[in-house]
Amino acid sequence: MIARLTLLALAAGLASDLGAQSANVAVGARVRVQAEYPYGQVVGRVERADRQVLRVVQDRTTAGLVVPVRYIHSLEVRRQRSRVQGMQHGAVKGAVVGLGAGLLLGALTDNLGTMAAVGLGAGVAGGAAYGMRRPGLTWERVDVLPPVRMSRR
Numbered sequence: 001m002i003a004r005l006t007l008l009a010l011a012a013g014l015a016s017d018l019g020a021q022s023a024n025v026a027v028g029a030r031v032r033v034q035a036e037y038p039y040g041q042v043v044g045r046v047e048r049a050d051r052q053v054l055r056v057v058q059d060r061t062t063a064g065l066v067v068p069v070r071y072i073h074s075l076e077v078r079r080q081r082s083r084v085q086g087m088q089h090g091a092v093k094g095a096v097v098g099l100g101a102g103l104l105l106g107a108l109t110d111n112l113g114t115m116a117a118v119g120l121g122a123g124v125a126g127g128a129a130y131g132m133r134r135p136g137l138t139w140e141r142v143d144v145l146p147p148v149r150m151s152r153r
Contacts, residue, residue, distance in 0.1 A: 024142050025049050030078035031056060032139060036071040075142045081135035090131020091124045098123015 025031060025046055033042040033056060047064050048055035054072065055064045081089065102119020106112035 024144070025054070025075065025077055032076040032078075033067055033072055034074040035067050036073065039065070039067050039071060042067060069144060072144050075144050076139040077142050078137050079140045081138050083132050083135055085138070086131040086133075086135025087128045088131070089136065090127035090129070092127070094123035094125070094127015094130070095120055096123070098126070 027046050027049060029046050031042075031044065031046055031054075033039070033054065035042065042056050042058060042065055044056040044058040044065075046054065047057050052069060054067045054069060054075075056067065057064045098119040098121070099116060100119070101123070102116040103112065105119065106115030109115060
């Protein structure tokens with residue numbers, strides 16, 4: 001008898017959780033939320049996150065905005081890049097800057113091909129080294145778990 005009551009209580013609790021959504025984000029994380037009107041885009045730090053609401057303290061204010069999870073279209077969390085990601089990001093930026101500088105110097109010295117190649121190589125190497133040393137931050141999309149519907153057949 002007790003086992004049946006325990007099983008019934010567990011099933012009732014599980015069924016109530018199945019209809020809810022969840023924001024997979026930690027308290028204190030910096031987030032960018034895109035939600036339905038009237039919320040729009042919200043950027044700030046998470047003060048509270050549960051199955052029903054996400055409370056975000058927006059930048060430049062101390063007041064928190066409560067966004068129901070069911071209205072959230074997308075949720076992004078600000079994260080530190082890894083050293084490899086930083087190196088790749090820096091190499092791409094360095095390539096653009098180095099190639100531009102090399103083309104400019106090449107046009108001024110009538111040695112376009114050589115200067116462009118040197119500028120590109122120096123830009124990639126310098127950008128990769130800088131990016132590895134200072135990887136920076138990036139926005140990472142986080143899933144907002146959709147509600148699970150139970151249907152009767």
